[in-house]
Amino acid sequence: MECIIPGENIKVLSRIINALSKIGDDIYLEAKTDCLCLKSVNMTTTAYCTINLYEIFFTTYEAGQIGNDVLSCRLPMKGILGVFKSHGHKDKKPEFCKIVLKQSDSKIIFKFRYKHDVSVVRSLYLNDGDIIDVVYDRTKVVNYIGASAEVFAQVLMNFQMSDEDMSIEVTSEKALIRNYIAGESSISKGIRSQISLMPAEFSNYRINTETNVTFSLKGFRAAVHFAETYRLSLLINFEETGRPALIEIKNPTFDINFIIATLKRDNASQSSLSSTVHLTRKRNATQYNFNEPIDTEKNDNGVGNDIDDVVPQSPESPRSKKIKSIFGRCYDATFRREAIDLGKVLASDSDPDSD
Amino acid sequence: MRFRALLVDNAAMKDLLSTVNSLSKLSKDCVMRIVSRKVYFIIPDEDTGPRKPLAWCELPVNFYFKEFNLDGVSQEYNEIYLCFATAMLAKSLSTVKQNAKSLKIKLTNKQTPCLTLEIELASNEGLQNRQLVHDIPVEIIARKNWNDFAEPQFNDFHVSIEMPHLKPIKNIVERMKNMSHSLIVSANNFGRLSLQIKTNMVNLSAHFTNLGIQSFAVGQDNESTVGDGSANESIVTATIDIKKFLMFLTGMQLNHCRTTCSIVHGKMVKLASEQVGALSLQCFFTELSN
Known part of the structure; x- marks a missing residue:
C-alpha cells in the first residue's frame, strides 16, 4: 500500500486518530481497493469504530492488493499517536505525508514532507494479531436520530465530566437524554441531569419503536468532539435496549461508523427524573457487562451469559461495585446452561452404578 | 416541607449564577437556608470546633424570584435548611448563561432529597424550547442543628x-x-x-x-x-x-x-x-x- 495525503488532510487524519485513541489501544489498518480503512475496538469489545478514507481523501492511493488478500496490519495506538502528534517544527505544516506499507514487512513508514525539501521519516513496527471485523446488521435499525454535532455538544455540556454513561429515551414526540448513574450508592452523590429535545431540533428523526438506550459517554464524546471541529452531523441508529447502536459521521472524503454496545437492563428504567422509580436496581447494577457483545470474528462464541439463570445476589458494598465495573468480565458467570446439552447422551456411562 | 421558586428574568438568573460561582470558590459545601423573605447561603468554617459561619450571603426573594412558595418544617419554624455541594449547584446553573427563559428551583424527593432545577432554554432556531432538568442531591439539616448556622452578630467593630x-x-x-x-x-x-x-x-x-x-x-x-x-x-x-x-x-x-x-x-x-x-x-x- 502506498498513499500520499495532502497537507490539509494530515490534520484531519491526526484528529481521527486522536478520536480513535479514546476507544482502543490498537489501530487496525486495511488497504481496500477503494478506500483505506482504520479500525479500533476497545478491550471489552463494547465499542468499535471503523473509518473509511476514500480515494479522494488522498492525492494518490494504491492499495497494492495481491490476489484476494487485503493488505492489513495492526499498529500500536501510542506509536501512531506519536507519529501524528508533533510534526517536529510546530510552525511549519507538512506539505504532504506519504504512507508506505509493504506486504509481509514488519513496519510501516510515514514520510512527512515539509517546506525547503525537509522531510521526516517515521517508521513504526507493527503489532502481531489478527484483523478484526464487525458484523452489524443495518437492516434491523428501526430508529434513528440525527443532528449537527453542535446540538449534541450542547447536550453534552449539561453533563459532568465524571459522568460515564448516558441514556436516550425516545418517543415519537420527544427525545429525553440523561446521564446514567450505575449503582445505587452513587445516586446520592452526583447530579442527575435530563434534557428533553423536540424532534424539530433534529435533522433526522424517525422512531418506530419507543425505546431507551444507554451507552458509554467516552466514545460518544470523542465522536461529537471530532464532528464538531469539522461541522459535520451525527446520525445515531439504534434498535432497542441492549442492542448495539451505530453512530455515523459522513463526509464526501471519509466516513466514520462507530458501533457502541448499549446497556442491557430489565424493566428498571433508572429514571431518576421520572416520578416512578423501581428499586430493583441492586441486582441489576452488578451486571455492568454489556450483554450483547459485538460480533467480532474473534468473538464468535461470545461470552454472553444468561441473566435469567443467575441467582439474585446478596447486596454488596459500593466498593465491590466499583471493582466490578473495572473488572467487569471477571464476574461474568462461567457456567452456561446452554453450553451443556443435557438432552442428548453422546456416550453411555461406562461404569454405571446401577444395582 | 415544600419549596418552589421561579425565576423568569435572565439577568436575575445570571446574578444568582455569579453569586453561587463565588461561593463555590470559598468552600466545597454550603448550607442553604430558605425563609419566606430571603434565601441565605451559609458557608460553615471547617476549622473551628463550634461551627461558625465563614461566609454569610443573603438574597432577598423579591429581587430574584417571580414566584416563591415555601412550607417550612413547621408553622412555628417556617424555614428549610439544606446542605449540598456548592460546585454542583454552580455547574447546574451554568446553563442559564445560554438563552434561559425560565428557571424553576424545587425541593423534591427522588430516592434522595434533591434540589431540582428546571431550566427552559430557548432554542437557537426559536422553534421549540429545550427542557433541562438537574437533580442535585441535598441533605436536610435537622431542626436541632440549626443553631450551628445562626447569623453571627457583631456590632462592636472598632x-x-x-x-x-x-x-x-x-x-x-x-x-x-x-x-x-x-x-x-x-x-x-x-x-x-x-x-x-x-x-x-x-x-x-x-x-x-x-x-x-x-x-x-x-x-x-x-x-x-x-x-x-x-x-x-x-x-x-x-x-x-x-x-x-x-x-x-x-x-x-x-x-x-x-x-x-x-x-x-x-x-x-x-x-x-x-x-x-x-x-x-x-x-x-x-x-x-x-
Whole structure:
C-alpha cells in the first residue's frame, strides 16, 4: 500500500486518530481497493469504530492488493499517536505525508514532507494479531436520530465530566437524554441531569419503536468532539435496549461508523427524573457487562451469559461495585446452561452404578 | 416541607449564577437556608470546633424570584435548611448563561432529597424550547442543628472602612501569600487601610489612603497610638489567615458591589460586599492564634 495525503488532510487524519485513541489501544489498518480503512475496538469489545478514507481523501492511493488478500496490519495506538502528534517544527505544516506499507514487512513508514525539501521519516513496527471485523446488521435499525454535532455538544455540556454513561429515551414526540448513574450508592452523590429535545431540533428523526438506550459517554464524546471541529452531523441508529447502536459521521472524503454496545437492563428504567422509580436496581447494577457483545470474528462464541439463570445476589458494598465495573468480565458467570446439552447422551456411562 | 421558586428574568438568573460561582470558590459545601423573605447561603468554617459561619450571603426573594412558595418544617419554624455541594449547584446553573427563559428551583424527593432545577432554554432556531432538568442531591439539616448556622452578630467593630477596588488588592495579597501565612490588616481614623506581612526576612505593607470611614470607635484604649506628630491617629489591627482572605478576594467577582472592611482590634475582620436590594455577602476572619 502506498498513499500520499495532502497537507490539509494530515490534520484531519491526526484528529481521527486522536478520536480513535479514546476507544482502543490498537489501530487496525486495511488497504481496500477503494478506500483505506482504520479500525479500533476497545478491550471489552463494547465499542468499535471503523473509518473509511476514500480515494479522494488522498492525492494518490494504491492499495497494492495481491490476489484476494487485503493488505492489513495492526499498529500500536501510542506509536501512531506519536507519529501524528508533533510534526517536529510546530510552525511549519507538512506539505504532504506519504504512507508506505509493504506486504509481509514488519513496519510501516510515514514520510512527512515539509517546506525547503525537509522531510521526516517515521517508521513504526507493527503489532502481531489478527484483523478484526464487525458484523452489524443495518437492516434491523428501526430508529434513528440525527443532528449537527453542535446540538449534541450542547447536550453534552449539561453533563459532568465524571459522568460515564448516558441514556436516550425516545418517543415519537420527544427525545429525553440523561446521564446514567450505575449503582445505587452513587445516586446520592452526583447530579442527575435530563434534557428533553423536540424532534424539530433534529435533522433526522424517525422512531418506530419507543425505546431507551444507554451507552458509554467516552466514545460518544470523542465522536461529537471530532464532528464538531469539522461541522459535520451525527446520525445515531439504534434498535432497542441492549442492542448495539451505530453512530455515523459522513463526509464526501471519509466516513466514520462507530458501533457502541448499549446497556442491557430489565424493566428498571433508572429514571431518576421520572416520578416512578423501581428499586430493583441492586441486582441489576452488578451486571455492568454489556450483554450483547459485538460480533467480532474473534468473538464468535461470545461470552454472553444468561441473566435469567443467575441467582439474585446478596447486596454488596459500593466498593465491590466499583471493582466490578473495572473488572467487569471477571464476574461474568462461567457456567452456561446452554453450553451443556443435557438432552442428548453422546456416550453411555461406562461404569454405571446401577444395582 | 415544600419549596418552589421561579425565576423568569435572565439577568436575575445570571446574578444568582455569579453569586453561587463565588461561593463555590470559598468552600466545597454550603448550607442553604430558605425563609419566606430571603434565601441565605451559609458557608460553615471547617476549622473551628463550634461551627461558625465563614461566609454569610443573603438574597432577598423579591429581587430574584417571580414566584416563591415555601412550607417550612413547621408553622412555628417556617424555614428549610439544606446542605449540598456548592460546585454542583454552580455547574447546574451554568446553563442559564445560554438563552434561559425560565428557571424553576424545587425541593423534591427522588430516592434522595434533591434540589431540582428546571431550566427552559430557548432554542437557537426559536422553534421549540429545550427542557433541562438537574437533580442535585441535598441533605436536610435537622431542626436541632440549626443553631450551628445562626447569623453571627457583631456590632462592636472598632472601625468600618470602605475597601478600594478588589482586583489590585487581590494581586498584592496573592504575592504576599507566597511569603507569609498571616496577614495584618489595619486601619486608622484618617481613612488609611494597610495590609502587612512580617517575616524574618521582610516586612511588607501596602497602604490604601483616602478611604471613606463609616464608623470609628473614638476614644478606645488603643495601645498602638502612633506618637510621631499626628497625636490623634489611632490604629486598629487584626492578624488573619492570608489564605482565607485571598479566597474571599478570588471569589468576589461580583459586579456593582460595594465592599467594606470592619475590624475588631485583635479579634477579627469582617468583609462585607453589598449590592443594595440584591445581595449581601459577608465573610468573617478570626484572629490567628499564635
